[in-house]
Amino acid sequence: MTRVAKILLYAVLVTGVVITVFPFFWMFVLATLSRREIFAYPPNLWFGSYLTENYENLMNFVPFLRNMWNSLYIAAMATVTTLFFCSLGAYGFAMYDFKGKEFLFAFMIGTIMIPPILGTIPWFIMMRFFGWVDQARALWVPGMASAFGIFLLRQYIESAIPRALQDAARIDGCSEIRIYWQVVLPLVGPGLGALGMVTFIGSWNNFLGALIILRSRVTYTIPVALSSLQGMISTDYGAVMIGTALGTLPILIAFLMASNQIISGLTAGALKE
Amino acid sequence: MSQPQASANPSPQPRQNRIAYQYDKWQRKLAPYMFISPFYLFFAIFGLFPIIFSLYLSFHRWDAIGPMVFVGLENYSFLVTDDWFWMSLRNTVVIGLMTGVPQHVLGLVLAYMINSKLVKFPNFFRTSYFMPYITSTVALTLVFSIIFGTRYGALNYLLEPLQNVGGFQWLLTQLNLEYPIEWLGRAHTIRPSLAMLMTWRWVGWNMVLYLAGLQAIPGDLYEAAKVDGASNFQLFAKISVPLLRPMMLFAFTMTIIGQMQTFDEPMILLGTGGGVNQAGMTTVLYLYRTSFEWMDFGTGAAMSYLLFLIIIAFSLLNFKLFRRGERD
Numbered sequence: 001m002t003r004v005a006k007i008l009l010y011a012v013l014v015t016g017v018v019i020t021v022f023p024f025f026w027m028f029v030l031a032t033l034s035r036r037e038i039f040a041y042p043p044n045l046w047f048g049s050y051l052t053e054n055y056e057n058l059m060n061f062v063p064f065l066r067n068m069w070n071s072l073y074i075a076a077m078a079t080v081t082t083l084f085f086c087s088l089g090a091y092g093f094a095m096y097d098f099k100g101k102e103f104l105f106a107f108m109i110g111t112i113m114i115p116p117i118l119g120t121i122p123w124f125i126m127m128r129f130f131g132w133v134d135q136a137r138a139l140w141v142p143g144m145a146s147a148f149g150i151f152l153l154r155q156y157i158e159s160a161i162p163r164a165l166q167d168a169a170r171i172d173g174c175s176e177i178r179i180y181w182q183v184v185l186p187l188v189g190p191g192l193g194a195l196g197m198v199t200f201i202g203s204w205n206n207f208l209g210a211l212i213i214l215r216s217r218v219t220y221t222i223p224v225a226l227s228s229l230q231g232m233i234s235t236d237y238g239a240v241m242i243g244t245a246l247g248t249l250p251i252l253i254a255f256l257m258a259s260n261q262i263i264s265g266l267t268a269g270a271l272k273e
Numbered sequence: 274m275s276q277p278q279a280s281a282n283p284s285p286q287p288r289q290n291r292i293a294y295q296y297d298k299w300q301r302k303l304a305p306y307m308f309i310s311p312f313y314l315f316f317a318i319f320g321l322f323p324i325i326f327s328l329y330l331s332f333h334r335w336d337a338i339g340p341m342v343f344v345g346l347e348n349y350s351f352l353v354t355d356d357w358f359w360m361s362l363r364n365t366v367v368i369g370l371m372t373g374v375p376q377h378v379l380g381l382v383l384a385y386m387i388n389s390k391l392v393k394f395p396n397f398f399r400t401s402y403f404m405p406y407i408t409s410t411v412a413l414t415l416v417f418s419i420i421f422g423t424r425y426g427a428l429n430y431l432l433e434p435l436q437n438v439g440g441f442q443w444l445l446t447q448l449n450l451e452y453p454i455e456w457l458g459r460a461h462t463i464r465p466s467l468a469m470l471m472t473w474r475w476v477g478w479n480m481v482l483y484l485a486g487l488q489a490i491p492g493d494l495y496e497a498a499k500v501d502g503a504s505n506f507q508l509f510a511k512i513s514v515p516l517l518r519p520m521m522l523f524a525f526t527m528t529i530i531g532q533m534q535t536f537d538e539p540m541i542l543l544g545t546g547g548g549v550n551q552a553g554m555t556t557v558l559y560l561y562r563t564s565f566e567w568m569d570f571g572t573g574a575a576m577s578y579l580l581f582l583i584i585i586a587f588s589l590l591n592f593k594l595f596r597r598g599e600r601d
Contacts, residue, residue: 092308122323142319176304244412
């Protein structure tokens with residue numbers, strides 16, 4: 001009985017994995033096929049020899065390396081600034097008791113529930129007012145201090161750092177900001193890692209915001225560049241697919257290397273509620 | 274020589290100490306406010322102000338170039354009588370239900386399977402199922418645009434052998450379809466296709482949430498129930514599911530908030546038109562089109578507020594239903 005159950009269990013799980021992984025596999029296959037091979041029937045399920053041609057075509061349509069750089073730059077800036085402001089705020093909430101703390105914290109958590117679409121139009125108008133349309137900073141400056149990030153890191157700091165450590169540092173003459181920088185930060189590495197990866201991935205994949213703000217091919221990020229390719233007459237799907245593969249690969253590799261950390265980082269907010 | 278100096282300034286040490294002490298107390302008191310203030314500052318500028326401005330904008334007509342014209346509730350009254358707005362809302366909800374239900378059923382079942390002691394390599398399965406969530410929607414949606422292809426797509430290829438099975442043909446006729454299925458070319462297949470894609474993307478996320486919830490349930494609860502002779506199904510239905518309720522509430526809420534803002538998938542697969550008969554026109558797609566193609570920012574802002582209210586209403590309804598279920 002358990003034997004049958006076990007086989008059945010694995011059959012279901014493995015089928016699920018095949019369905020989940022197939023689009024990724026096929027994406028890499030399609031990136032090596034010619035346009036004719038992509039639209040052939042039955043579909044080609046194994047790698048072809050058009051990789052370099054597709055790559056050259058892609059580069060003719062859009063400055064894709066530049067687009068990748070833009071994505072990387074925005075994601076890196078978003079990550080570094082988010083980590084700084086969120087760890088600072090989290091440190092304040094985790095290690096101090098102060099007047100109004102409960103209210104301020106509840107207020108901050110409340111802002112997580114606001115759907116982003118509510119602010120999208122005025123955000124665009126603001127960015128236009130600042131002269132930030134078509135500029136990378138429009139995509140990382142507004143999100144620098146995220147409530148989710150503070151919430152996540154607060155949990156982490158509270159569980160990882162005893163207040164006695166803070167007191168000890170004070171007795172040694174440490175100022176409060178130095179305690180943050182030299183005592184707290186070095187001890188919350190894993191927490192920062194999880195939030196960093198979550199932020200990076202979110203920024204790397206951001207579409208709607210980038211679509212609204214970025215207007216020229218040299219400022220496009222990967223998702224916008226890919227969607228612009230799709231709009232072209234006689235879309236070259238081989239070129240599109242090498243683009244999707246190149247855009248997905250870095251994140252995929254990072255995820256496979258640190259999947260446990262990323263998953264726990266992403267679900268930590270849910271668990272503690 | 275040293276005597277008068279000492280009397281002029283009798284005790285320099287304690288005084289300095291007092292200042293240092295006062296400073297220390299003060300900076301310790303102020304420090305937490307300094308640390309948390311960036312968030313509130315940024316939120317005021319990039320969070321709160323846009324929301325208020327959006328409300329203001331929703332009472333005006335504005336094309337972002339000319340002057341703003343106050344129109345009162347005109348944008349709202351236009352929207353509540355606008356067929357397209359209601360259609361987009363219906364599309365969003367229909368797609369949301371079509372994908373939300375399987376997402377949670379599959380997510381829960383898969384999580385339960387992976388959590389059972391029978392399965393080895395739980396991390397391998399967890400990582401695999403989670404992969405779609407971390408990758409760009411745009412990139413993977415582009416891959417699906419080929420998977421959904423009528424004459425070359427992998428999905429129709431997969432279904433081809435079924436053609437000779439009697440029941441399959443009958444099912445197709447019942448659903449008003451014919452092989453090869455035009456997944457993205459017919460009004461009544463567009464929404465299921467979008468739902469399939471989104472299910473593919475989100476099952477892993479929900480599974481991971483439920484898995485985390487299951488792992489938090491103490492094992493001796495199951496042991497005790499087993500001693501009392503409970504079957505596997507009873508363990509699932511009587512222990513796991515009830516104890517997962519808080520996580521379910523959270524996961525459902527996330528799904529509602531996320532699904533109501535569906536944009537990337539229909540935008541990439543169908544463009545701003547929403548496909549045949551606008552079958553894939555979601556509310557956010559319509560909002561994007563109204564604002565950024567038709568430059569009607571007032572109506573767009575009003576739409577974002579209506580959508581916000583609807584999201585709140587659905588979330589509260591969900592919460593209420595959960596509460597009622599808890600009491601029973």
